[in-house]
Amino acid sequence: MFRLFHAKILGPKLHRLKPITFQIMLPPFPECCSLLFEISPRSLSISSYRCDPLLSSLLLTLKSSSSVSCCRVIHARVVKSLDYRDGFIGDQLVSCYLNKRSIPDAQKLFGEMPHKDFVSWNSLVSGFSKRGDLCNCLSVFSTIRSEMALELNELTMISVISACASAKARDEGCYLHCCAVKLGMGLEVKVVNALINMYGKFGCVDSAFKLFWAMPEQNMVSWNSMVAVWTQNGIPNEAVNYFNMMRVNGLFPDEATMVSLLQACENLHLGRLVEAMHGVIFTCGLNENITVATTLLNLYSKLGKLSVSHKVFAEISKPDKVTLTAMLAGYAMHGRGKEAVEFFERSVREGVEPDHVTFTHLLSACSHSGLVREGKYYFLIMSEVYKVQTQLDHYSCMVDLLGRCGLVNDAHQLIKNMPLEPNSGVWGALLGACRVHRNIDIGKEAAENLIALNPSDPRNYIMLSNIYSAAGMWNDASKVRALMKTKVFTRNPGYSFIEHGNKIHLFVVDDYSHPDSDKIHKKLEEIMRRIQEVGFVSETEPILHDVDVEVKTYMINKHSEKIALAFGLLDCNADKPLVIIKNLRICRDCHNTAKFVSLIEKRTIIIRDSKRFHHFSDGLCSCGDYW
DNA sequence: CTAGGGTTAG
Numbered sequence: 001m002f003r004l005f006h007a008k009i010l011g012p013k014l015h016r017l018k019p020i021t022f023q024i025m026l027p028p029f030p031e032c033c034s035l036l037f038e039i040s041p042r043s044l045s046i047s048s049y050r051c052d053p054l055l056s057s058l059l060l061t062l063k064s065s066s067s068v069s070c071c072r073v074i075h076a077r078v079v080k081s082l083d084y085r086d087g088f089i090g091d092q093l094v095s096c097y098l099n100k101r102s103i104p105d106a107q108k109l110f111g112e113m114p115h116k117d118f119v120s121w122n123s124l125v126s127g128f129s130k131r132g133d134l135c136n137c138l139s140v141f142s143t144i145r146s147e148m149a150l151e152l153n154e155l156t157m158i159s160v161i162s163a164c165a166s167a168k169a170r171d172e173g174c175y176l177h178c179c180a181v182k183l184g185m186g187l188e189v190k191v192v193n194a195l196i197n198m199y200g201k202f203g204c205v206d207s208a209f210k211l212f213w214a215m216p217e218q219n220m221v222s223w224n225s226m227v228a229v230w231t232q233n234g235i236p237n238e239a240v241n242y243f244n245m246m247r248v249n250g251l252f253p254d255e256a257t258m259v260s261l262l263q264a265c266e267n268l269h270l271g272r273l274v275e276a277m278h279g280v281i282f283t284c285g286l287n288e289n290i291t292v293a294t295t296l297l298n299l300y301s302k303l304g305k306l307s308v309s310h311k312v313f314a315e316i317s318k319p320d321k322v323t324l325t326a327m328l329a330g331y332a333m334h335g336r337g338k339e340a341v342e343f344f345e346r347s348v349r350e351g352v353e354p355d356h357v358t359f360t361h362l363l364s365a366c367s368h369s370g371l372v373r374e375g376k377y378y379f380l381i382m383s384e385v386y387k388v389q390t391q392l393d394h395y396s397c398m399v400d401l402l403g404r405c406g407l408v409n410d411a412h413q414l415i416k417n418m419p420l421e422p423n424s425g426v427w428g429a430l431l432g433a434c435r436v437h438r439n440i441d442i443g444k445e446a447a448e449n450l451i452a453l454n455p456s457d458p459r460n461y462i463m464l465s466n467i468y469s470a471a472g473m474w475n476d477a478s479k480v481r482a483l484m485k486t487k488v489f490t491r492n493p494g495y496s497f498i499e500h501g502n503k504i505h506l507f508v509v510d511d512y513s514h515p516d517s518d519k520i521h522k523k524l525e526e527i528m529r530r531i532q533e534v535g536f537v538s539e540t541e542p543i544l545h546d547v548d549v550e551v552k553t554y555m556i557n558k559h560s561e562k563i564a565l566a567f568g569l570l571d572c573n574a575d576k577p578l579v580i581i582k583n584l585r586i587c588r589d590c591h592n593t594a595k596f597v598s599l600i601e602k603r604t605i606i607i608r609d610s611k612r613f614h615h616f617s618d619g620l621c622s623c624g625d626y627w
Numbered sequence: 628c629t630a631g632g633g634t635t636a637g
Contacts, residue, residue: 122631129632155632162633193633224634256635263636291636298637325637357637 072105097127118144122155129163137163138172145179154185158194165198173198193221200229223249224256227264236264240273253280255289262295269581271303271499290316294323301330304579304606304613324352328361334613335623337369356388363397367404368612370626375401396425403433404626412442424453431463443467458489496560496582498568505567510558514567524566528557531596539589561590561607569601577604577615585609591627595619 097106106127113120121144128137141160144152157180164173177195185191192215199207208229212222223246230239243253243261253261258281265274278296286292293316300308309330316323324347331340344362348354354362359382366375379398382388395418402411411430415422427449434443447464454460461484468477497506505514514520528536538553561582568578586594586609598605599619607614615622 119629119631124631126631153631158632190633195633197634219633221634226634228634254635259635294636296636320637322637327637329637355637361637 118153118156122153122159125156126159129159132163132166134163134167134169134172152183154188154191157183157185157191161191161194161198165194165201168201170202173202187216189215189217189219189222193219193225196222196225196229200225200232203233205229205233205235220251220254221256223251224254224260227257228260231260231264231267234267236267239264240268253284253286255286255291258284258286258289258292259295262292262299266299266302269497269499269504270502271305271579272502274299274303287315288317290318290320290323294326297323298326298329301326301333302608304577304608306330306334306336319347319352321352321355321358324354325358325361328358328365332361332365332368332612333608334615335368335626337365337367337371337374340365340369341371341374354386354388356391356393359386359388360393360397363394363401367397367401368623368626370405370624372401372405372407392420392423392425395420395422396429399426400429400432403430404436406433406437408433408437408439408442412445422449424450427453431460434467435463438470440467440471456487456489458484458491492584494560494582494584496564496580498564498572498578498580500568500572505564507560507563507567509555509560511560511563516567516570519570520563520566523570524557524562527566527569527597527601528562528593530600531593534596534600536592536596539592556587556589559587559590561586562593565594565597565605568605569597569603574603577606580605580607582607582609585611586614591621591625595621 097109106124121140125137125140125144128134128140137160141156144156157176161173161176161180163169164176177198180186180188180191180195192211196208196211199205199211208226212218212226215222223242227239227242227246230236230242239261243257246253246257258277262274262277265277274296281287281292281296293312297309297312300306300312309327313319313323313327319327324344327343328340331337331343340362344354344358359378362378363375366372366378375398379390379394382394383390395414398414399411402408402414408430411433415426415430418426427446431443431446431450433439434446444464444467447460447467450457450460451464461480465477465480465484468474468480493508495506495508497504499505507514511517512521538556561580564580564582565578568580572578586607590607591614594605594607594614594616596619597603598616603617605616607616612623612627614627
């Protein structure tokens with residue numbers, strides 16, 4: 001297997017001409033290293049070349065390889081045969097070391113380089129920036145500023161600004177904005193773009209907005225950055241507006257525009273808009289772009305259209321690990337564990353290398369389908385066979401997998417024995433299992449840990465109180481509830497909605513705000529009566545023990561998903577599945593209701609809750625009540 | 628004369 005390579009060559013006397021780009025073939029590492037020893041020392045010491053093309057190619061490959069020792073091999077070779085301190089090679093080596101997270105190597109080499117120019121310094125800054133190492137990035141920046149202020153250019157600024165953006169370092173970011181203005185870069189397109197992105201990441205939409213409209217000329221990246229800012233800050237309709245404005249300005253959307261825009265569509269929950277965007281993607285010729293296709297695939301599966309995701313996937317010529325993971329996430333959401341496993345095996349055979357995110361979704365797919373044996377298998381072999389380190393997310397999935405199918409004690413043991421400090425994801429998975437399988441002791445421990453980790457989340461208190469109530473420990477339950485009253489919580493109210501006639505119809509609990517609400521509630525009562533006739537019994541959980549049963553039953557009968565369901569039965573086309581989206585987990589009673597309704601109304605109902613999709617038909621749910 | 632850089636995917 002050989003890898004294609006681009007290298008630029010400058011002849012000794014041709015340096016006024018444009019560089020010639022040509023391709024050379026190089027084997028991948030570590031074969032690449034042995035090749036190094038076949039290069040004659042003479043070819044390395046021709047000093048009229050600022051850099052040897054072969055050597056520069058080697059360094060380029062090194063950037064994508066993971067081995068520090070390969071770096072050192074080249075470094076040693078360079079030291080022997082060429083004065084590496086002469087600029088280019090040194091810079092390249094420094095950024096190689098930084099890419100490989102070998103900071104001491106990089107710093108040592110950098111210190112040894114006698115002819116550092118501003119490019120060398122910028123390489124160092126950008127290396128730290130890409131690694132997300134804000135601390136080192138800033139310290140190099142201040143060194144440059146104090147020792148060689150004149151050499152500071154816009155590229156230095158951009159690197160440091162983007163480091164602040166990803167680290168969400170507000171104070172430092174604002175300071176850098178001031179620096180940029182002081183140094184007269186306040187209107188440079190690239191610097192402003194970096195600032196727009198930074199303020200967007202901070203959630204300061206206003207600042208981003210002002211910068212965008214104050215800049216002398218917006219380029220493609222500026223527009224894309226603004227679309228991303230709106231999307232990332234939960235204002236998707238503005239993202240669509242800016243997309244339209246771009247087109248009015250005669251710009252055609254590119255990869256970055258479409259990716260942000262598709263995410264905006266996801267937040268607008270308008271499936272029809274996604275279909276329209278799919279059309280735009282074709283007209284712009286972006287349908288073969290892997291990044292766009294992956295976003296699209298992900299979006300369709302989140303909208304309940306797994307079959308369309310499949311079609312999008314089939315058109316991707318060379319799927320990578322991100323595409324694979326997106327597909328696995330789709331299968332997991334829809335409870336199609338078997339297919340996820342088959343798909344994973346096939347992709348691996350075809351040469352895709354999974355990473356830690358891939359395994360998170362694979363394990364989650366196993367978990368949502370009760371594939372305990374398969375889940376355990378992948379959890380065990382992932383680090384040895386696939387060289388992917390087991391992280392907290394994987395433990396959460398495993399606890400979920402074991403707990404869901406009733407192996408609560410095994411799940412508990414796994415947490416006790418895990419080498420990492422369990423986080424809220426891990427304890428939350430255990431608590432969920434304890435609630436379903438009514439395990440009080442372990443549930444109590446999980447809830448207490450959760451409250452300690454996150455005292456401002458009301459759900460944990462409610463869960464703990466519920467556990468006590470279920471066990472008849474009323475005293476403890478009221479203690480927890482008294483503790484809750486001493487705190488101020490921001491509640492996250494549940495809602496459900498349906499896309500119909502180009503609109504979103506959204507309902508909360510006991511909602512009478514819809515123009516047709518009389519009809520809807522009549523329909524709801526009718527449905528509840530009819531399903532009770534065929535054997536449906538409402539099932540209230542011990543939510544609040546001091547609320548009497550009648551009130552509880554009333555509230556549960558007015559859950560937002562039930563109202564949405566009644567609306568859908570009244571207004572939506574009977575040939576198509578009814579798709580309801582809910583922001584929280586669906587409750588057991590609503591889940592049962594949907595099963596019965598699918599039976600008596602002979603309709604397919606799809607409900608997406610915060611975790612996954614439930615496809616109801618003929619009185620059964622695709623999740624097999626496994627949730 | 629060239630390197631260093633701003634938006635986007637699971």
